[in-house]
Amino acid sequence: MSFLLRRIAFYVLTAWAAITINFFIPRLLPGDPVTALLGRMQGRIDSNAEHALRVLFGLDQDATLWQQYLDYWGLLLRGDLGLSFTHFPTPVSEIVNQSLPWTVGLVGVATVIAFVVGSLIGTFLGWRRGTWADGLLPVATFFQAVPYFWLGLITIAVLSVNLGWFPSSGSYDRGLVPAFTGEFIGSVVYYGFLPALTVVLSSVAGWVLGMRNMMVTVSSEDYVTVAHAKGLAERQVMLGYAARNAVLPQVSSFALSLGFVVGGTLIMEMVFSYQGIGYTLYQAVSTHDYPLMQGCFLVITLSVLVANMVADLAYALLDPRTRTEDR
Template sequence: MTYFVRKGLFYLVALWAAVTLNFFIPRLMPGTPVDSLMAKLAQRGGQVNPETRRAFELLLGADTDEPLLAQYWSYLGNTLRGEFGVSVSSYPTPVAEVISASLPWTVVLVGIATLLSFLLGVTLGMVVGWRRGTWLDSLIPATTVLAAVPYFWLALILSAVFAGTLGWFPLNGGYDVVLDPGWSLEFIGSAVYHGILPALTIVISSVGGWLLGMRNMMVSTGSEDYVLTAQAKGLRGSRVMLRYAARNAVLPSVAGFAISLGFVVSGSIITEQVFSYPGIGSKLLQAVQNNDYALMQGIFLIITVAVLGANLVVDLLYGLIDPRTRS
């Protein structure tokens, strides 16, 4: 029990540190959200004066006259209440609404793609590692090369070939714009159809890492005494591979998969930009370009909580699976 309490306290401190950095880092960037709005107002011929600037500061909750420490305490209180302010880049929409509208797109796309790449990579790595030295080892250089290809280049190539030349998939967007978002079969089918190509990009670029890691662990596990003993007993090769070797070799991959799930909510900025996908990654890039502190802080907080939560689950599961980690 002491182990679990210690882990819980550690992650609470880590969460506080992350939230604190989340407050200070955007304020180290040049410019402010008010400057961004004032520049847009000036471009449109609006009146720019100190009174207008003060009105924008009060409207956005970016009171620069307030001491930084007071702003920090206000930020902590608003965060606990789930109030992240108003987004400048999507003004006057609240940050919570911007995140809630874009986060499901990213979680579904990146989550499913991450799961598929993990299952495919681990399965192939298990077979390749068990039959090492055969022609199956040729899969490793091929998948490693694909993983080393620049992400944006791979997305552009797939988009040009399958969407532009062959016309098998739509070029961009998350769904057919003539449809109203909802739970209708027509809309869900359109969303799945638009998400196939971005998901394929993520799977191709990440499956090589899972395959290589699982293959190396299978090679190492295959020489363990309990595997050799099972083989000496005359057990079927498939049973030894699944029940003895793969069952232990997959543990590091499971830990890595759980942690990678925490990063699912951060989205894939490059993929979403190339395919104009309405996910959280494009919103984050938009927030950085517009000095949108409120939206940046809201997205970073969601990412931080997800990553810390995934790490906490992994630590607790390892504590239950392997009692030696609790000592």
Template sequence: MKYILSRFGFYMLAFMAAVTINFFLPRMMPGDPIQSFLARLAQNGGNVSPEMIASLEALYGYSTNVPLFNQFITYIGAIFSGEWGMSTRFFAPVFDVLGRGMLWTLLLVGVYLIVSYTITTLLGIYVAWKRGTWADSVITVGSVIISSTPSVVMALAMYFLFASNLQWFPTGYAYDPQLDPALSFEFIGSVMHHIALPLTCMVALGMGNVMGMRSNMINQLGEDFIVMGWAKGVKDDKVMLQYGARNAVLPMITTFAMSIGGIFGGSLIIEIIFNYPGLGQITYQAILARDYPLVQGYLLIMTAMVLGANFIADCLLFVLDPRLRTELEQ
């Protein structure tokens, strides 16, 4: 329990440091969200008065008359109260805008994590057990080549081939716009059809994890307890899965947690190219419109997810790895 509390305190400090950077970084960027909004309003023939400017600055929390430190204190309080400000791009509360995109991003990333790590873990175990064979050479070389392809190139190639040219998959949206969201086979089938292509692209880009699992498994196969298992006549399947794979998976938990940030960053590009209505698509529009409150909200969510995933990984390692518990008790 002492270990878990210490890790929780560490991640809370990291979260507060990230929140501080999240507040000051957008304000160091050139441009102003209020002026950007007023420029779009003026282009559409709207009248801009000093009273309107003052009202907008008060609404969005960017008043030039309030000291920056006071704005920061207000911002900290707003984070924990759920008042993340108003979006200057979508004219709605940031929390509500991000909530709409969060559903689809969590679906995409969640299914990806389950599918990708299941495939790469099993393939890594298999090629380590069959090391030196043609299967080992084909799978390892192929996974390295596929995962080394830039995500933009992979996504564009799959989009133009399968969606634009062959038209096997839709070119956008999370489901057929003609359908009403409901727990029906038709709606669920439409959601899976729309998510299939971006999901396949992300799984292909994550094939590099095969090499990590392969290395962990090979290291375990050289341990004394594996040799002892073979010497006692234990079946190969049991040695491979219960002896070797069980211990080889432990480092992958840490790798999995550390990759969360990269996965969400990669999903941003995937969502933009495939026109998938998740957090990536929303954030892209927010960046173009200099919607600082929305960008800050996105970065805050990503920070919380990455730190939360690492904290869960630390707890899992503490529970699953007796060597770690023994080391901490000494």
């Protein structure tokens, strides 16, 4: 129990540090949102309106940084992430709520698929090392080495532009109204297939190689030899003894990669014009939209933290050595 409490305390502290840094970073960036907005509108806003905008954005008050920090926490705890500058006056929380499910749904599912498929292939390759199966390694290394944007563009060029099998951008047919209908879900799956495919292709190789190498290491452990000597069936030794232990480091990197699902999909969302959180963050940064930026950062930070915590707990569940003794 004390193990759990200590972990939770650790994560609360980390979350506090992350949120505090999240508060300060945008204030250290050069430029200011009003000037940026005026620049973007290119004279369509009367320069006399500048003061009005400053008041509107709350930039006129001479609050100390400390006061701002306290206010920030107060609002945060009420779930108020402020209003977006660029999509004024939409609340940031609403924008995040709209984009987050798309990213989590698409990339999350793709990551899970890549992990499961990759680990299974890796298990097999590691077990059959030194045979024809090793011939698959260069293929895996190739997909591991190819830059993601290139893979994405090639996939679009071949499967979408030339063959016309899949749409090249967007997340669902714009002619449909978002709802929980079979037609709409079908459309989401259809539009999501290509982005998901590229995410799986580019990340599965990492899981394959990682799992294969761990399998090779674990297979030479004494307890695997003992399992053979006990006369266990080959499958049981492979999955129950070798893969069971080889998957441990995979699990922790899996949880970490789940955390990066939210933050690490910027390129995919740009290549496929997918309306996820990465794309939103990109827009926020390029328009000096501080509240939206902070909102996105916050979501990303918290999701990495939660993923870490899940990894910790999963690891403790899978590996008794990491549990502290409570004898």
